[in-house]
Every structure is written in C-alpha cells, then in structure tokens.
Amino acid sequence: MDLFESQRISELESLITRYQKSYYDGEGEISDAEFDALWDELKTLDPANSILHKVGADSGNFAKVQHVMPMGSQEKAANPEQFLAWAEKHKYDAYLVEYKLDGASLELQYENGYLKRAVTRGDGSIGDDITANAKKMGGVNAAIYKDGQLVPFTGGIRGEVIMTHEVHKTHFPDKANCRNAANGLMKRKDGKGSEYLNLIVYDALSTNGVSYFSNEEEKIRWLMDCGFNVVRLVICKSPDRVIAYRAKIMEERKSLDYDIDGLVIKERVINLADASRDRPDHQIAFKFSLEEAVSTLREVEWSISGGTYTPVAIFDEVELNGTKVQRASLANPDTLRKLGVRIGSHVVVVKRGEIIPKIESVVEEKDLVTTEIEFPKVCEVCGTPLVDEGSRLFCPNKECAKRVLHQLLKYQQVVDIRDLGETLITSLFNDKRLKSISDIYSLQVEDLVPYFLNEESMEADKKSLGAQKVYNSIQNHRRMRLATFVGAFDIEGVGETSAEKLIGAGFDTLEKLLTATEEQIAAVYGFAEIMAHIIVEGLAENAEEMRQLVESGTIELETAGGGLLAGKSFCFTGELVTMKRADAEQLVKKNGGTIKSSVTKDLSYLVTNDTTSGSSKNVKAAKLGIPVINEKQFLELI
Known part of the structure; x- marks a missing residue:
C-alpha cells in the first residue's frame, strides 16, 4: 500500500466516524448516497477495515436497551452489474423486493401482545429507549390485534421512522431533508414533534417459540393483518426483472409521499442465522444511482x-x-x-x-x-x-459573423439538406458567398465547383458530380412544413416542436406567427411571458427574410394538418434496422406527425425493436398505456 492510499484510508475512517456520529445524534451532515460513496471507497481500498463492521452509536440522552433482533448493515449494490454479481451467487426461485426506506430504524419490543419498549438502531446491538416518543408516532401500535383479538406476540418488530414530504415542507423546511428531520425529532428528550412521524415496518421475530408465519412473504401479510403500516413488497422471478423493477421505481419514487433510496432484495425463506450477522449475505440493498x-x-x-x-x-x-x-x-x-x-x-x-x-x-x-x-x-x-x-x-448585432454562421448551420440541420454539410457551409461563409439563408437558394453549380475540383480540373472543364449533387439537394428542399421553416431560423425558443405548439394553438400561417403579440403567445400553454418576449423579438428580426423567401416562391410552405400521421407523435429509442433514426424522424415529419425526445402522457407511439426490454422508456410507456411498436409496425402506419 503506498503513502497516498494509507493517507486516504485514514481520512475516510475519520470522515465515516464523524458522519456516523452526526447521523445518530440527529443532525446528519450529508446524504445517505454521499455517505455510501465514502463507505464504498474505503471498502475498495481496505476491505478488512474495522470501521466497515461498526454501525454507529446513539447519543447518551436515553436509557440503553438490548435489541431483540440484530440491526446490522446490509450489503450494497450500486448498479445492475454489482447486483447481478451478487445474484449469480444467490440463485432463488423468487426474489422478494421491498422499498429501502430512507428514514431512521426503530425496533418495537412486545410482550404478550403489548408494547413495552421502542429502541433505536444504536450500534446494532444496543440502542436508545425512546418509547414515550414512539407512542406519539403514526403506525406504532400499543397492542397487537388481529380480527379483533389480541395477539399474544412476544418479540421484536422492526421498521423505519419516516417523515412525509408534505410534513417536511409544511413544518420543517429548515431541515436538510426528511430523514434528518425524522432522526432529530424522534430523539428529542421532550418528545416534541414525534407526532409528525410515521413508522413503516418490514420485519418481525417471535422469541417465545410461537410461530406466526413461515416465510418472508407471510411475515409481511401477517404484519399488515395486525394493523401495521408495511413496506411495499413485490416478487420478481429473475434478477433481470429486479433490474427492470428498479428502473421503474427510480422514475416513480418522486411521486411517493416519503423518501426511498433503493430496494432490498431477499429470499422467501426466513434465514435467522444470516440475519444475525453484522452484514447479512442472503439479502442486499440495491441502491438507486446517486442523483x-x-x-x-x-x-x-x-x-x-x-x-x-x-x-x-x-x-x-x-x-x-x-x-x-x-x-x-x-x-x-x-x-x-x-x-x-x-x-x-x-x-x-x-x-x-x-x-x-x-x-x-x-x-x-x-x-x-x-x-x-x-x-x-x-x-x-x-x-x-x-x-x-x-x-x-446576448449579442444584439444581427450581422455578427458568429450569429450568421450559426443560423446557416441550424437551417441546414433542421431542413435536412444533408449534402450541404457543415464544412462546405463554413467555407462558403468564410469566402463571403453565404451571408444569409436566402443566399443558400441562390447558389448555382458553378459557384460550388471550386469547392470540389482543383484549378487543373476546372481548366480541363471537368464536371463536378459533388457540386451537382449539392445543388440538387438544395433544390429538393424548397418545399417544407411551416414548423420546419420557422424552426430552422435559429430563433431562440423556437425549435420545430415549439413552432408546432404555436401552430396547433391557431397561429397556422406564417403571417399569423409574424404578427402575433407577446400577450397572445404567452397565453399558449407552455409559453411564459419571458419566452413570449424572446420569440416575438426573434420573429420580428427575421420577418423580412422569411416573407421574402415565401412571397418570391423560393420556399413553398405545406398546408398544416395534412399527412398520414397528422395528429400523432412518435418517440424512437434503440437502433433501427432499415434506416437511421434521423431518417425515421424525417419520415414522421413529412407525413404530418411530430417527434418527441421522451415518453410523456400525450405521446402516441414509442418505437423500438426491443419492445419487451425493461428500459426506462418502455417501463414508462407501459405505465402510461402508450402503445410500444417495433420498426415494422411503424412502417406499416405509413
């Protein structure tokens, strides 16, 4: 081990010890994800380090109580690759998957069905007795009843104390996050604020020889039947389905009432020997990516x-x-x-x-x-x-060389004049042959020949196929949709998509767009006052050239609303076989449809050749009920 590694290990030991202490004292300084990053770095540099086998310790404000069940730390997987490596060693018929709640651990200790103590995680074996505070929390039952009858359960029930986003926003906005706020409140000596907290449970252990459940799935059902708030549980048949479910929950978690920072994956069989270890091996925390x-x-x-x-x-x-x-x-x-x-x-x-x-x-x-x-x-x-x-x-000078060149390149890209590429446009601009969009359509074959043939070839009167090809490509792009034409002028805030929204709102001719007021555009959904000001200003700046191109017949605008795909929107993901994605998107536009870069509730079709994958787009489309079609089905629509 070199000197740098040794110094870094010492630094990590100090940081982890410090942050553990601040966490257990109720004033955590960093997020769980940031703490995990430090932990993982130390694990990589020094896997046998004793710090990795310590949980932490509570403050000295409460009486100390021994846990009924061990409360150790879990093995962690930070990405699908690490999870698959774990799953390769743990092949189960079914993988039980639960939310990993981002709160503070608590054990409820019962005797013959009645709550005796509520104990914090502490060092994993001994924690603080905060029973008085816990009794004020939602989800903490003073006695266990099932079907109206007292259940004489003796043992421990473990859960996580959480604070909802709404409570945090309304009552504790000064706290960094829900987890820190919950951890601080539940350990207050005066108990003030504990009524804002809730307990969600996920584990139970009977200690008097009476069995109430035979596996992990039955355990959750029993806890729910006894009136506890229980963690959400799903069953996945394979590691790949676990990964797909994680992707789905990563997108959905922002809509939950409380924070979760990953998933806990375990086997159906209750494994007490494994659970008693300081880091159980038969279950793993599949963390969400650090965001x-x-x-x-x-x-x-x-x-x-x-x-x-x-x-x-x-x-x-x-x-x-x-x-x-x-x-x-x-x-x-x-x-x-x-x-x-x-x-x-x-x-x-x-x-x-x-x-x-x-x-x-x-x-x-x-x-x-x-x-x-x-x-x-x-x-x-x-x-x-x-x-x-x-x-x-911004630079207000419309004749600024950088602005002019940028507009020329944007026009070529949006209108899709492929043979007139970036290098050729830049050369023509530098030679002062292109000074505006209108100049593109004034180019003749002879203007382009010097960029394809040397002087000797030109003197020999050789023809340039390249120059002819560029000229033909320009001529073939005189007819276009209004949204394409407007979106190609490099006006800030007006791409093809936003132009389509304005056209759909009734500004369906060039003149209507050019004469629209800021108030009228701001009234369109998705456009605010600032954006409306920028758009009106940009349209006015380019109005003269836009009108001249259309009125002279240089550009022919297609009538809005036509085409086989009119009113339909498409999002493409993954590789296509018969064409490039850019070609497919142009095909949609030419047939009156629109393109979206992500899956939203108003999307008509998601197009992918891997319709059964667990990708985030596929999962979201399924959730929103959006048809997922393959390339062949897409082509059949046209």
Missing part, C-alpha cells in the same frame, strides 16, 4: 451559441448516475444571480434521470472565502456591447 452531490465551484465559462452567452459551471469532479461530472449549465444570468453562486461556493449538483447536470442550490456556509463571477461585457467576435436581459445575455 445529487456537493462540490466546489472553481470557475464559470461562457458558452456561445449563435449570439447567446450561457454560463457553465466548472466544479470539482463528482459521480452522478454512474458518470463523472465536472460541468453543469447555469442557464442564464438571472438563474446565476438567484442561486447566489460565486467562485468557491459549495454547490449542490443534480442529475435526475437522463437530464443534463445542473446546479440546484448553494450550501450557505459562514467564513467561506468566495469571489464574484465576472460577466463578459462585449461580443468576442464583433465587439458589440452585450445585452443582459436577465433571462439571457
């Missing part, structure tokens, strides 16, 4: 797209959803100011599902040395003073 982390902002870069300057945060590397992240968009000047972010700030970085990483908040800390973020003042290309409208920072 947020805290890092330090080091600098802000300004990304230039056309004439718009977007702040991008650069921070110390963190791992989110299995990928390493160092950059996140700060959206615009207003967002940056509202967050109060500065160089040196500790920031919360989030990445939900497939969404691009973003800075969600700043961790307020006293005595932290930070500096202001500098805003660019002038356009780096044309030198024009930038305009800061709050919602955007």
